Amino acid sequence: MVGGLQFKGAEPGDRYDVFHTDCPARDMVDHVTSRWGVWVLISLRRNDLRFFELRESIHGISEKMLAQTLRVLVQDALVWRKVEPTTPPQVTYGLTEFGREVSEPLTDLFDLITRRLPPADAPHRSRADD
């Protein structure tokens, strides 16, 4: 049978619904591993950041996608959002407890890959030596 994927607590006899499309975990995993979600979560590990700091940190992200990504992550309770009602307003984002947990394997992943990729030489900073 083609089953499971429930690595631990699943009976081998149940129907194969490994990662069912409607599995709620699927959605959150999708959010976490979304194009920009990954980087937001990793960025916030170091310290809380304001909106524009995040935008600066994550090269290539647009304000729209940043806002959208943050909204989702906040809804998922991975990220908190603190609004300082000053003028101009300051909004700070940070990881919740759960967000920190989740961001850990993400960091491991990133770490693993970065350690693997730049073998020794060929500095990939060819982009702009400015």
Added chain:
Amino acid sequence: MVGGLQFKGAEPGDRYDVFHTDCPARDMVDHVTSRWGVWVLISLRRNDLRFFELRESIHGISEKMLAQTLRVLVQDALVWRKVEPTTPPQVTYGLTEFGREVSEPLTDLFDLITRRLPPADAPHRSRADD
């Protein structure tokens, strides 16, 4: 310098430029965390699988996306591909050493989220009791 993402060794004084678009690690992380890449890698952790087994395992994936995802993962040396020149042909996929390493944090992530999400009841297989 703009390279970074050194979450660990970063001085607070350097410019925040976390992940550059042209960082080669970005691409691989994108592949690994791609919509279907995640599930392929997790599926292959248990054992090697043939094409149609993967298709059955990962609900909702189309042949096109599976083939495409596998191609990328094989190129990235995360997954190997063995062709049995029989009739009909058999093609088996499995994790490389590196793929196994990479899939670990992915599993952690998935595990973390699944443990968090289904609090106790509400079996999410409401989908089709057909």
Added chain:
DNA sequence: CAGGATCCTATCCGATACTG
């Protein structure tokens, strides 16, 4: 500064049909 609204493009992705 932090974003929402709008428009428009690129790509993702599924369905279908076809090949070895």
Added chain:
DNA sequence: CAGTATCGGATAGGATCCTG
């Protein structure tokens, strides 16, 4: 069985303008 090729709809995502 294990794919490739092509088409078309859906969605992601960037650019721009605008508001509190």
